[in-house]
Amino acid sequence: MRNLLLLLLLTMLSRSTLAELAVITHMKNNIDTLSTQQVQDIFMGRTRVFPNGKFCLPIDQSSPLRAEFYQKLTARPVEQINAYWARIMFSGQASPPQQLPDDHAVLQTVRENEGAIGYIDKIHVDNSVRVMLLLK
Amino acid sequence: MTNTMKKHYLYHKLARSVFWAALLFAVLTSVFSFVIEFNRSSEKAVIMINQLIDTVESTAAIAAYSNNSTIGEDVLKGLLRNDVVHEVRLSNVQGLQLMKEKPQDSDFPGQTKIIRALYSPFGDAAIIGHLTVIVETQYILREARYSALVNALNSSLLIGITALIALLMVRSSFSRPLMKVSNTLHAITAGERERLESLPRNQDDELGQLVTDINSLLEALQEKFKVEHTLREEIEMIEHQLRNIFETTSAGIFLLDETGRLLTANPALSKVIGLPHLSHTDLRGQDFAELAFAEPGLLHKLMHIAAEQGQSIAQDLCLKNRGEAPDIWVHCLLSRQLSTMQALRFEGVVYDVTDRIVAESSTRHEADHDSLTGLFRRQAAERQLIRLINTRTDKENPPVLLLLDLDYFKDVNDTYGHEAGDRVLIEAATRFQSCIRTSDIVARLGGDEFLIVLVNCASPEYAQHIARNIVTAIGKPIPLSSTISVQLGVSIGIAVEDSQEQTLEKLYNSADLAMYEVKHQGRNGFAMIGSDGSLAVEIIAVGA
Numbered sequence: 001m002r003n004l005l006l007l008l009l010l011t012m013l014s015r016s017t018l019a020e021l022a023v024i025t026h027m028k029n030n031i032d033t034l035s036t037q038q039v040q041d042i043f044m045g046r047t048r049v050f051p052n053g054k055f056c057l058p059i060d061q062s063s064p065l066r067a068e069f070y071q072k073l074t075a076r077p078v079e080q081i082n083a084y085w086a087r088i089m090f091s092g093q094a095s096p097p098q099q100l101p102d103d104h105a106v107l108q109t110v111r112e113n114e115g116a117i118g119y120i121d122k123i124h125v126d127n128s129v130r131v132m133l134l135l136k
Numbered sequence: 137m138t139n140t141m142k143k144h145y146l147y148h149k150l151a152r153s154v155f156w157a158a159l160l161f162a163v164l165t166s167v168f169s170f171v172i173e174f175n176r177s178s179e180k181a182v183i184m185i186n187q188l189i190d191t192v193e194s195t196a197a198i199a200a201y202s203n204n205s206t207i208g209e210d211v212l213k214g215l216l217r218n219d220v221v222h223e224v225r226l227s228n229v230q231g232l233q234l235m236k237e238k239p240q241d242s243d244f245p246g247q248t249k250i251i252r253a254l255y256s257p258f259g260d261a262a263i264i265g266h267l268t269v270i271v272e273t274q275y276i277l278r279e280a281r282y283s284a285l286v287n288a289l290n291s292s293l294l295i296g297i298t299a300l301i302a303l304l305m306v307r308s309s310f311s312r313p314l315m316k317v318s319n320t321l322h323a324i325t326a327g328e329r330e331r332l333e334s335l336p337r338n339q340d341d342e343l344g345q346l347v348t349d350i351n352s353l354l355e356a357l358q359e360k361f362k363v364e365h366t367l368r369e370e371i372e373m374i375e376h377q378l379r380n381i382f383e384t385t386s387a388g389i390f391l392l393d394e395t396g397r398l399l400t401a402n403p404a405l406s407k408v409i410g411l412p413h414l415s416h417t418d419l420r421g422q423d424f425a426e427l428a429f430a431e432p433g434l435l436h437k438l439m440h441i442a443a444e445q446g447q448s449i450a451q452d453l454c455l456k457n458r459g460e461a462p463d464i465w466v467h468c469l470l471s472r473q474l475s476t477m478q479a480l481r482f483e484g485v486v487y488d489v490t491d492r493i494v495a496e497s498s499t500r501h502e503a504d505h506d507s508l509t510g511l512f513r514r515q516a517a518e519r520q521l522i523r524l525i526n527t528r529t530d531k532e533n534p535p536v537l538l539l540l541d542l543d544y545f546k547d548v549n550d551t552y553g554h555e556a557g558d559r560v561l562i563e564a565a566t567r568f569q570s571c572i573r574t575s576d577i578v579a580r581l582g583g584d585e586f587l588i589v590l591v592n593c594a595s596p597e598y599a600q601h602i603a604r605n606i607v608t609a610i611g612k613p614i615p616l617s618s619t620i621s622v623q624l625g626v627s628i629g630i631a632v633e634d635s636q637e638q639t640l641e642k643l644y645n646s647a648d649l650a651m652y653e654v655k656h657q658g659r660n661g662f663a664m665i666g667s668d669g670s671l672a673v674e675i676i677a678v679g680a
Contacts, residue, residue, distance in 0.1 A: 040258055045202055074258035084257065087198055091206035 020122040020136050021069055024107070024129035026114045029054075034132040040073055042117060044084070045094050050115075058097035059109055059118035066099075069119050072135040147303070147311040154299045162292040170284035177279040181220045181271045182248060188215055189252045189267060197254045200228035200265030212236040215269060222247065222272035228254070228265030238272065247273055313343050321350065329358065387487040388466075390424065391473070394480035396439060398424050408486050410455055410464055428466075428486075430454040435468065439482055442472045452489055465493040506580040508558055509565035514587070517579030521589050522640060525633060534633045536593040538603060539647035540568070542584035542610070543625035543659040556616050560624065567609040571602060596632060596664065600674070603628045603662040607676045611660065625660035627651050632664075 023039050025031070031052055034042075041047045043058045050056050060066060067078040074081065085096040100106050103120035110116045111128050125131055189196075192211045199208035212224045216236050223237035248271040253263045313335045324330050331351050338344040382389055388405030390398055401416040409428040411419075425432035434453055442449050448471030455464045466486040473481035504516035512520070524535050542564060549557040561584070568578050568586065577589040588606075593599050607626055615621040629651025631643045650663035653671055657663075661675035 044258060076258055084198060087195065087207060088202055088204060091204055091210070093204050093206050094202065 023133040060097040166288035169287035173283035174280035223270040225268040392482040512579035538588040540586040545584035627654040628662035630664040
């Protein structure tokens with residue numbers, strides 16, 4: 001019983017700390033790399049374009065990966081991010097990025113949209129997308 | 137009564153002073169508290185605004201970060217709802233510029249501006265915008281004014297109440313008793329028996345002492361008045377007596393100025409100086425010496441002496457003769473007045489001494505003159521002769537001494553009696569006098585001996601001439617009755633005073649010697665001793 005609990009804890013730790021997240025874009029995106037700041041500005045709705053001026057579409061997740069992503073990106077808990085978006089939404093001027101259920105759906109959407117930008121576990125990255133930033 | 141209406145009470149003055157002082161103090165307090173409160177309110181406003189900014193900072197940061205003007209405007213609206221905020225601005229690095237302000241156009245220079253830098257809500261400490269709040273100075277002013285007003289009211293009320301209490305206390309414990317004392321004192325006339333009532337409540341303080349002191353002062357004053365009154369009565373009495381003396385005395389009393397003019401005179405003066413028709417007012421201003429006296433210079437001399445010696449001086453003076461038979465004499469006592477220092481004054485008394493002068497002069501006459509013949513007696517004649525010798529300055533004309541002795545007088549006396557003798561002597565005296573000048577001296581030495589002194593005799597020859605005349609005059613018959621007459625002779629010895637060393641006795645001796653020589657040689661003649669001692673005798677034939 002004790003061993004089982006320890007195992008579960010280890011599994012959770014490995015999921016949250018050991019997972020490496022990749023910020024990905026469409027293959028046709030000609031930007032080499034994006035900084036954490038630039039990714040943050042895109043996902044927090046501060047900007048709607050890439051540094052090269054092309055329109056961007058940030059894609060969020062509703063999976064547990066979301067909390068990890070924002071933690072790594074902004075060093076803020078996800079609740080704060082939610083509160084931020086709640087205020088923005090209340091003003092009616094903007095809305096948070098669209099949420100997709102998992103990495104697979106994100107991959108699929110990024111592959112299909114030229115301006116899309118999303119995040120997935122690094123292990124799911126393939127050659128169909130371009131990695132802009134790795135969040136450890 | 138009107139006096140008391142117009143009186144200015146100390147109490148009112150005090151009240152006025154306290155009122156103005158309180159007012160000034162209240163104004164000063166208000167200004168002071170306004171300044172203090174203004175500073176305090178300013179600081180408070182800054183603190184409040186900082187707290188307000190703290191409250192909205194994160195939302196404002198979100199607005200600036202997301203470039204969201206709606207949120208920004210919400211924040212600004214919320215801030216502007218506070219009284220202390222006048223204007224708010226929000227700007228971010230992406231060019232968002234939001235601004236809101238209160239409608240009232242309060243344009244105060246130097247408005248406090250608080251600027252808060254806004255940081256990104258995520259991650260790093262990058263400044264993404266600024267939130268600016270401008271303080272509402274009106275609000276601070278209002279706060280300060282209100283506070284100052286409250287303070288002023290407070291202090292005014294406190295000061296006013298304190299002052300009122302103080303005034304009431306001053307009035308009841310100081311002003312009222314003082315007023316009572318003052319009014320009573322006002323009504324008291326100096327020297328009266330009235331006294332101030334003592335104040336039971338102020339027995340031991342300054343007011344009580346004041347009342348006691350005033351009462352003792354009044355007591356002393358009354359005493360002094362009494363003494364003075366008695367003194368005045370005495371003085372009045374003395375003055376009355378003196379005036380009585382002045383008015384009724386028979387002596388003339390007068391006061392002269394420095395030039396001798398009459399300043400004051402009593403009624404008796406005009407009578408004394410023989411001008412009874414003049415009243416004493418008529419006399420005023422007249423020159424006393426010229427008016428009254430035969431020799432005004434004498435009085436002036438008296439005045440001079442009195443002024444110099446400062447003591448009283450007296451002399452008998454003869455009045456100016458106004459036709460009265462005998463001269464009137466007055467005794468004049470004059471002294472310099474000492475009481476008046478500013479001007480020289482003489483006071484004097486004159487009274488009639490004519491009777492005394494007459495008596496005195498008759499006495500002297502009797503002493504000096506032979507009662508039978510009216511000629512000088514020996515002593516009087518010698519006195520005059522000595523004076524003559526001593527005072528003589530004329531060397532050329534020395535006095536000449538004639539010693540005379542009637543011849544055969546004893547026979548007349550024996551034959552016809554003393555009465556006849558006396559008549560002979562009287563007749564002889566008359567005849568002597570007719571032969572000489574009035575300035576010469578004739579004296580009866582005693583019995584039938586006579587002396588004649590020729591004053592300022594021109595020459596021995598003149599003396600001999602006189603002697604010859606005398607012998608001739610005496611040689612004429614002297615009638616004793618209608619039927620009987622006698623004839624006498626005279627022997628004369630003459631001596632000339634030739635040097636002042638010569639004594640009277642020697643002169644006598646010389647004359648006596650010469651006379652006896654005449655007697656010896658046959659009588660009825662004269663003899664003269666010359667300067668060389670020779671004797672010249674001349675016998676004159678009687679009846680020739």
